[in-house]
Amino acid sequence: MQNALPLRQLRFARRTSPHAPSWPGAVLSYLVLGFWAVVVLFPLFWIFVTSFKLPIAVNDGPFYLPFIDFPPSGHAWRYIFVDLRNDTLRPFINTVIVAISSSVLALALGTAAAYGLLRFPYRPRLGVILLFLALAVLTVVATRLFVPWQAGVAAAVVLFLLLRQYAGARSHRAFGNDDIAFWMISQRILPPVAIVIPIYVMFQRLHLLDTQLALIITYTTVNLPIVVWLMRDYFRQISIELEESAAIDGASPFRIFLSIVLPLSTPGLVATFLLVLVFSWNEYLLALFLTSANAQTLPLSIAAQNATRGPQWWYMSVLILIMITPVIAVAIALERYIARGLLVGAIKG
Amino acid sequence: MLKVRERNGAGPAGPVPFLRLSPAGAWVEHQTRALFLLPAVLMLVFLSIFPLFVSLYLSLTRFQFVPGGFQLVFVGLNNYRKLIAGIERVHFLGALAGLAPAFWLVFALVATGLLVFVIRALQTPSPSIRAVVGRIVFALVSGTLLWMLLRTLTPGGRPGSLFTTLIYVTVGIAVQYWLGLMLAYLASQDLAGRRFFRVVFLLPMMITPVGIAYTFRILFDLGKGPFAPIWRALGLAEVSWVNYPWGARAAVMIGDIWQWTPFMFIVLMAALESVPTELLEAAMVDGASRWQMFWKVSWPQILPVTSTVILIRLIEAFKIIDLPNVLTNGGPGTATESLTLHAFISWRTLDIGGSAAVAYFLLFIVTFSATSYISLVHRRLAETV
Numbered sequence: 215m216q217n218a219l220p221l222r223q224l225r226f227a228r229r230t231s232p233h234a235p236s237w238p239g240a241v242l243s244y245l246v247l248g249f250w251a252v253v254v255l256f257p258l259f260w261i262f263v264t265s266f267k268l269p270i271a272v273n274d275g276p277f278y279l280p281f282i283d284f285p286p287s288g289h290a291w292r293y294i295f296v297d298l299r300n301d302t303l304r305p306f307i308n309t310v311i312v313a314i315s316s317s318v319l320a321l322a323l324g325t326a327a328a329y330g331l332l333r334f335p336y337r338p339r340l341g342v343i344l345l346f347l348a349l350a351v352l353t354v355v356a357t358r359l360f361v362p363w364q365a366g367v368a369a370a371v372v373l374f375l376l377l378r379q380y381a382g383a384r385s386h387r388a389f390g391n392d393d394i395a396f397w398m399i400s401q402r403i404l405p406p407v408a409i410v411i412p413i414y415v416m417f418q419r420l421h422l423l424d425t426q427l428a429l430i431i432t433y434t435t436v437n438l439p440i441v442v443w444l445m446r447d448y449f450r451q452i453s454i455e456l457e458e459s460a461a462i463d464g465a466s467p468f469r470i471f472l473s474i475v476l477p478l479s480t481p482g483l484v485a486t487f488l489l490v491l492v493f494s495w496n497e498y499l500l501a502l503f504l505t506s507a508n509a510q511t512l513p514l515s516i517a518a519q520n521a522t523r524g525p526q527w528w529y530m531s532v533l534i535l536i537m538i539t540p541v542i543a544v545a546i547a548l549e550r551y552i553a554r555g556l557l558v559g560a561i562k563g
Numbered sequence: 564m565l566k567v568r569e570r571n572g573a574g575p576a577g578p579v580p581f582l583r584l585s586p587a588g589a590w591v592e593h594q595t596r597a598l599f600l601l602p603a604v605l606m607l608v609f610l611s612i613f614p615l616f617v618s619l620y621l622s623l624t625r626f627q628f629v630p631g632g633f634q635l636v637f638v639g640l641n642n643y644r645k646l647i648a649g650i651e652r653v654h655f656l657g658a659l660a661g662l663a664p665a666f667w668l669v670f671a672l673v674a675t676g677l678l679v680f681v682i683r684a685l686q687t688p689s690p691s692i693r694a695v696v697g698r699i700v701f702a703l704v705s706g707t708l709l710w711m712l713l714r715t716l717t718p719g720g721r722p723g724s725l726f727t728t729l730i731y732v733t734v735g736i737a738v739q740y741w742l743g744l745m746l747a748y749l750a751s752q753d754l755a756g757r758r759f760f761r762v763v764f765l766l767p768m769m770i771t772p773v774g775i776a777y778t779f780r781i782l783f784d785l786g787k788g789p790f791a792p793i794w795r796a797l798g799l800a801e802v803s804w805v806n807y808p809w810g811a812r813a814a815v816m817i818g819d820i821w822q823w824t825p826f827m828f829i830v831l832m833a834a835l836e837s838v839p840t841e842l843l844e845a846a847m848v849d850g851a852s853r854w855q856m857f858w859k860v861s862w863p864q865i866l867p868v869t870s871t872v873i874l875i876r877l878i879e880a881f882k883i884i885d886l887p888n889v890l891t892n893g894g895p896g897t898a899t900e901s902l903t904l905h906a907f908i909s910w911r912t913l914d915i916g917g918s919a920a921v922a923y924f925l926l927f928i929v930t931f932s933a934t935s936y937i938s939l940v941h942r943r944l945a946e947t948v
Contacts, residue, residue, distance in 0.1 A: 232843035330599030408922040412614035435610040513773040534774040
């Protein structure tokens with residue numbers, strides 16, 4: 215029965231690729247895809263149009279097409295860029311600085327950790343970890359009670375170095391690289407709201423609240439797990455022979471990492487960097503807690519618009535456009551990288 | 564799973580060998596190696612693990628102003644009790660009504676299912692304690708959650724921030740997955756202009772959620788938004804969806820779906836494209852229809868990826884705050900508040916202990932959902948290929 219397929223049909227089946235739709239299928243596909251493209255693009259179009267409307271053109275009901283339905287006006291753009299110049303520029307610059315620095319930092323720390331986890335065996339003993347935690351708690355308690363913090367930290371470091379060998383030798387349980395990697399990546403499960411209040415208090419004590427530095431440090435931490443996760447999978451695809459021969463020639467691990475591994479994984483680095491950059495660019499919750507005026511980022515300054523002036527859609531649209539144009543540019547330019555980066559991560563889980 | 568990696572030009576599958584120590588200067592090199600990992604670990608310990616413990620302590624205290632500053636009064640589990648049984652109950656759990664008869668049926672069915680699930684663990688030849696305890700905990704927690712969820716959904720009840728968040732997560736993920744899968748399949752066909760669709764479909768994911776929230780506020784404005792003529796024709800122009808809890812929740816979910824369907828789309832499409840063509844061609848020669856080819860060949864092949872994207876979204880979706888905060892301000896009343904927003908609002912009213920308690924409940928729910936999902940679903944699906 216299986217071979218009773220008519221010859222013509224068989225030949226037809228062989229010639230078409232399995233990915234080519236039949237013509238009614240193609241029409242239907244275009245309809246659905248086109249519909250979703252409209253769903254995606256219409257809100258962006260509406261924002262764009264609204265930014266050129268006078269208040270009256272918004273309030274008198276929907277007008278769709280500039281020049282035909284309503285006369286476009288640049289008043290909102292002028293207001294945001296000329297009248298409010300500094301109030302617009304400051305959050306924008308804050309966002310740029312915070313997003314770029316935190317992404318670079320996260321990438322630097324995360325790639326190093328990811329590479330280390332893949333190429334070097336780590337065996338941290340349970341005893342050493344417990345010793346570290348105990349000393350840290352002791353230091354905090356001691357500094358809160360009577361000791362100046364410099365002395366407390368110095369004493370803790372000295373104690374840790376002295377007791378390290380002892381604690382390591384006493385405990386037989388040790389963790390492997392996979393445990394460390396799992397621990398790092400699982401930090402992603404942690405909802406930021408569960409840690410933000412202590413971070414707020416900490417930055418308040420250090421007088422860093424409402425500064426760019428506070429945001430940079432926090433964003434770096436939040437983004438580290440993603441970088442470790444994606445880059446570990448990326449490094450896994452690089453063959454080890456080059457590194458081995460470099461090691462035999464006496465190159466140091468840093469040298470190997472910087473001049474062999476990193477250049478080989480540029481696409482992965484670019485994809486990860488962009489992903490993390492977009493996350494930091496869009497971040498809302500942590501900035502909401504940690505900034506008030508000075509270090510305010512764009513998402514916050516936009517969210518604040520409503521509270522101060524009521525829904526003035528025309529100004530809001532301009533601000534939203536300022537905020538989303540850079541990420542849209544990134545998305546269009548690097549769609550391929552992003553898709554691939556996400557897939558690598560998703561497959562290895 | 565491995566096939567995809569090989570197509571991407573992957574190296575050897577299986578465990579990756581470690582790099583050997585170079586003979587010279589072994590001690591120095593040993594220390595250098597530690598330097599690769601140490602900064603990242605310290606950063607996570609100081610900014611993520613310690614704060615987590617401090618949060619736990621804060622959730623057991625009450626913040627009070629005293630002359631010259633403030634103090635934290637230890638109150639034990641009072642903050643948690645307040646959320647479950649005290650004044651914050653309606654805000655957190657919601658108003659609980661008596662179960663409607665139809666919901667009784669639903670609950671009875673699910674409860675039976677959970678019971679069977681636990682009993683079957685006991686019936687295996689040598690039941691491991693971990694598996695049995697895990698299943699009992701899962702059955703108890705999910706049964707209780709469902710019981711309360713159904714009571715809040717009964718007329719007269721209303722869901723609080725906990726169940727609102729759960730509704731956002733489940734509805735959002737379900738819609739995003741099926742929508743993303745359909746679009747991914749359609750866009751993975753040989754069609755002219757695929758690249759255009761791919762780029763356009765990616766956009767919402769990159770756009771700032773706050774921007775999306777405002778955009779949807781403009782769009783949903785029944786009197787001035789672009790769809791106003793439709794609402795007017797229906798006689799709804801003077802009504803505001805913001806006044807209806809479910810209307811407002813739907814608005815938040817639509818925004819969330821608009822933003823995150825692209826994530827599913829992008830990853831699922833990349834997975835679909837890496838299904839070996841030979842498999843599909845073989846199915847074609849055997850006379851399989853397109854429908855069969857997708858469900859019998861492609862879909863099983865991408866199940867591991869499917870499972871992982873759902874897991875990622877599950878973890879991330881619980882953190883939702885931007886959309887409800889900007890789109891509806893959590894209103895009407897507290898109807899659209901997510902757990903994170905609830906914690907933020909408590910914090911703003913200086914109920915710091917209560918805020919930390921809400922955050923810990925969120926942490927518990929996320930961990931519970933993620934571990935249940937991993938051990939019940941993910942592990943099986945990830946092994947199918």
